[in-house]
Amino acid sequence: TQLLEQSPQFLSIQEGENLTVYCNSSSVFSSLQWYRQEPGEGPVLLVTVVTGGEVKKLKRLTFQFGDARKDSSLHITAAQPGDTGLYLCAGGGAGGTSYGKLTFGQGTILTVHP
Amino acid sequence: EPEVTQTPSHQVTQMGQEVILRCVPISNHLYFYWYRQILGQKVEFLVSFYNNEISEKSEIFDDQFSVERPDGSNFTLKIRSTKLEDSAMYFCASSEGYEQYFGPGTRLTVT
Numbered sequence: 001t002q003l004l005e006q007s008p009q010f011l012s013i014q015e016g017e018n019l020t021v022y023c024n025s026s027s028v029f030s031s032l033q034w035y036r037q038e039p040g041e042g043p044v045l046l047v048t049v050v051t052g053g054e055v056k057k058l059k060r061l062t063f064q065f066g067d068a069r070k071d072s073s074l075h076i077t078a079a080q081p082g083d084t085g086l087y088l089c090a091g092g093g094a095g096g097t098s099y100g101k102l103t104f105g106q107g108t109i110l111t112v113h114p
Numbered sequence: 115e116p117e118v119t120q121t122p123s124h125q126v127t128q129m130g131q132e133v134i135l136r137c138v139p140i141s142n143h144l145y146f147y148w149y150r151q152i153l154g155q156k157v158e159f160l161v162s163f164y165n166n167e168i169s170e171k172s173e174i175f176d177d178q179f180s181v182e183r184p185d186g187s188n189f190t191l192k193i194r195s196t197k198l199e200d201s202a203m204y205f206c207a208s209s210e211g212y213e214q215y216f217g218p219g220t221r222l223t224v225t
Contacts, residue, residue, distance in 0.1 A: 031212040042118075042205050042216035043157065050212055088157065092212055101147070101159040101170055102207075102214060 002027040004091050006105030013079055014113050021074045021108045023089035030093025032065050032072040033102065037086045079112045086110075116140040118217035120206050126223045127196055135191045135220045137206030146189045147207040147214060148181065150174070157205070163189065196224045 004025045013019055023032070031050045035043035047056050049065035049072065056063045060083075062075040072089055086109050090102040119138045127133050139146050148160040161171045163181055180192045189208075193200055201224045207214040 033213065035216075040203075040219075040221070042218045045213060045215060048213045090157070090214075092214070101162055101172070102149075102157075103159070104157040106156050 002029075002091065002103045004089055004103055004105040006089055006108055008108060009106065010109050010111075012111045012113070015080055016078050017112075019076050019079055019110070021087055021089075021110075022071070023073065023091075023105050024071045025091060025103075026070065027091070027103075028069050029091035029103075030069070031091070032069070033090045033092060034063055034072070034074055035088040035090060037088055037107070039086075043088055043090075076110075079110075081112045081114050084110055084112050118206055118208055118215055120204075120217035120220050122220060123218065124221045124223070126225065129198060129224055130195050133193050133196055133222065135193075135204050135206075135222070137189045137191075137217055138187050139189055139206065139208030140210075140215060141187070143208035143210045143215075145169075145209045145214075146181075146183070147209075148191045149205045149207060149216075150202040151205065151219075152202045160191070160204075193222075196222075198224050200224050 006023050033048045034046045037043045047063045052067045052069045054065045060077045064073050086107050088107045089105045092102050121136045146163040149157050151157045159172050161175045162169045178194045182190050203219045205219045206217045
């Protein structure tokens with residue numbers, strides 16, 4: 001069974017602060033995806049990383065895939081209240097398959113106070 | 115921008131009844147998925163579907179569940195005899211590769 005451990009589970013910060021969310025596993029994944037989910041809605045894809053060591057930037061968000069493709073991080077610079085939400089990591093293609101089911105972490109609830 | 119759509123948004127049913135949840139994946143996608151999320155818990159994989167057949171299913175996806183692609187656009191999840199513990203948000207997703215795009219979900223409430 002593949003597991004993704006996401007930390008921290010809750011994060012409460014002030015506007016302008018930086019933060020990092022971590023996603024760790026003992027399994028190797030072919031891809032690692034980060035989603036944002038609003039209450040009562042479906043996950044919205046933010047980014048996909050597929051190469052070990054890959055770094056992708058999306059405005060103030062920086063995503064990194066570990067060299068061994070077992071872990072990932074999401075770093076937000078100068079957080080804003082609009083960043084408040086639930087962030088999910090999800091690993092795909094465990095066990096050597098290219099595509100297939102996603103294994104989700106339990107999520108990080110981020111609250112950014114003005 | 116293309117998106118995955120799901121109907122209904124909310125379904126209330128009595129225990130033992132059959133329900134069908136419907137999804138329209140993004141049109142050029144070839145891989146289709148169902149996931150569920152019980153309130154306060156992780157998103158869990160149920161089943162993946164490719165080339166008109168199930169490619170993988172989880173332990174949750176037992177004989178009470180089935181999926182179908184009845185035409186070129188719809189993808190359905192049927193629960194034959196619902197149980198209280200089937201109450202959850204059900205999400206459909208589709209992909210043409212690594213990236214999976216999710217629909218808005220159907221909230222299923224079994225009473």
